[in-house]
Amino acid sequence: xxxxxxxxxxxxxxxxxxxxxxxxxxxxxxxxxxxxxxxxxxxxxxxxxxxxxxxxxxxxxxxxxxxxxxxxxxxxxxxxxxxxxxxxxxxxxxxxxxxxxxxxxxxxxxx
Amino acid sequence: xxxxxxxxxxxxxxxxxxxxxxxxxxxxxxxxxxxxxxxxxxxxxxxxxxxxxxxxxxxxxxxxxxxxxxxxxxxxxxxxxxxxxxxxxxxxxxxxxxxxxxxxxxxxxxx
DNA sequence: GCAATGCTGAAGTAATTGCTTCACTATTGT
DNA sequence: ACAATAGTGAAGCAATTACTTCAGCATTGC
Numbered sequence: 001x002x003x004x005x006x007x008x009x010x011x012x013x014x015x016x017x018x019x020x021x022x023x024x025x026x027x028x029x030x031x032x033x034x035x036x037x038x039x040x041x042x043x044x045x046x047x048x049x050x051x052x053x054x055x056x057x058x059x060x061x062x063x064x065x066x067x068x069x070x071x072x073x074x075x076x077x078x079x080x081x082x083x084x085x086x087x088x089x090x091x092x093x094x095x096x097x098x099x100x101x102x103x104x105x106x107x108x109x110x111x
Numbered sequence: 112x113x114x115x116x117x118x119x120x121x122x123x124x125x126x127x128x129x130x131x132x133x134x135x136x137x138x139x140x141x142x143x144x145x146x147x148x149x150x151x152x153x154x155x156x157x158x159x160x161x162x163x164x165x166x167x168x169x170x171x172x173x174x175x176x177x178x179x180x181x182x183x184x185x186x187x188x189x190x191x192x193x194x195x196x197x198x199x200x201x202x203x204x205x206x207x208x209x210x211x212x213x214x215x216x217x218x219x220x221x222x
Numbered sequence: 223g224c225a226a227t228g229c230t231g232a233a234g235t236a237a238t239t240g241c242t243t244c245a246c247t248a249t250t251g252t
Numbered sequence: 253a254c255a256a257t258a259g260t261g262a263a264g265c266a267a268t269t270a271c272t273t274c275a276g277c278a279t280t281g282c
Contacts, residue, residue: 005129016123017240018116021196028200030207034259047241049259054239068249068258074204079197085132086194089139093185096141128270146228158271160230165269179228179279 003085007059011082014058019043020051024060024074031073114196118170122193125169130154131162135171135185142184 014020023037038048052072055061059078063070125131134148149159163183166172170189174181 005132008132009127009129012123012127015196016120016127018120019240021116021119024200025203028203028207035257043240044242045259046243046261049261050240065259068247070259074200076201076204079201083194083197083201085126086190086197089135089185090187090190090194092136092139093187096139130270144228154270155272156229157231157273161270176229179277181229 007081008085010054010058011060011078014054014060015082017051017054019048020055023048023051023055023072027061027072027074031071033069033071035069037072118192119196121165121169122171122189125165125171126193128162128165130159131166134159134162134166134183138172138183138185142182144180144182146180148183 015024019041022041026032026037026040034049034052035045037052038045041048052061052063056063059075059081061072062075063072065071126135130152133152137143137148137151145160145163146156148163149156152159163172163174167174170186170192172183173186174183176182
């Protein structure tokens with residue numbers, strides 16, 4: 001299971017920017033060209049391309065160039081890796097609280 | 112629902128560092144002091160405190176000082192916010208693929 | 223009272239980030 | 253052929269990040 005720390009670094013780092021999250025949001029509704037991604041963002045096309053490169057390096061987005069237009073889509077498996085990490089920690093935390101609850105209940109029974 | 116972009120920035124940014132993820136990991140197994148958090152990390156205590164401040168600012172960790180020792184614990188609701196954002200995008204993406212599947216199936220029927 | 227412990231805060235520094243602008247190339251439409 | 257479109261690439265720059273060291277300051281144990 002994809003637990004490479006460096007991969008998670010790139011992933012969370014990629015999601016840590018509002019412009020990039022907006023791009024992912026846009027792509028979650030369907031593929032888009034670079035210009036389409038750029039349209040709602042208040043920054044130069046160059047800046048958008050740089051963000052896109054970050055997203056691609058993180059594995060969250062895959063792109064393909066046909067003619068002069070580069071089409072971008074989400075790579076859903078990648079999102080899963082981030083989700084997994086969070087889930088695992090939440091699970092560990094919940095299990096701990098359960099054990100704590102059991103312990104408290106048991107202690108109470110024995111008083 | 113907590114959809115404050117700035118909040119998500121802090122959250123994902125906080126999770127984008129391996130040392131900080133390790134700290135969250137440790138805390139998911141139970142509360143710890145600053146020194147305990149620092150112990151497995153190959154960096155100065157000061158550095159650890161700085162990471163801890165990032166985690167606290169993101170809302171992921173809550174700390175309380177008693178005497179000279181500061182005890183840290185996870186704030187599980189915060190983790191949920193990151194999880195939610197990811198889930199929502201995944202959902203949007205899945206719904207889109209479903210519609211696409213329906214469309215293709217329908218198209219196939221009509222040939 | 224004194225030393226060890228547990229942390230805090232400031233200053234400094236090298237690397238990285240998030241942009242910008244400008245110059246450029248490749249493709250498409252007329 | 254020519255102009256408009258779509259994107260690329262490099263240089264530059266201010267702000268932020270991830271540390272470091274060093275100097276401190278409460279609290280605790282003896």
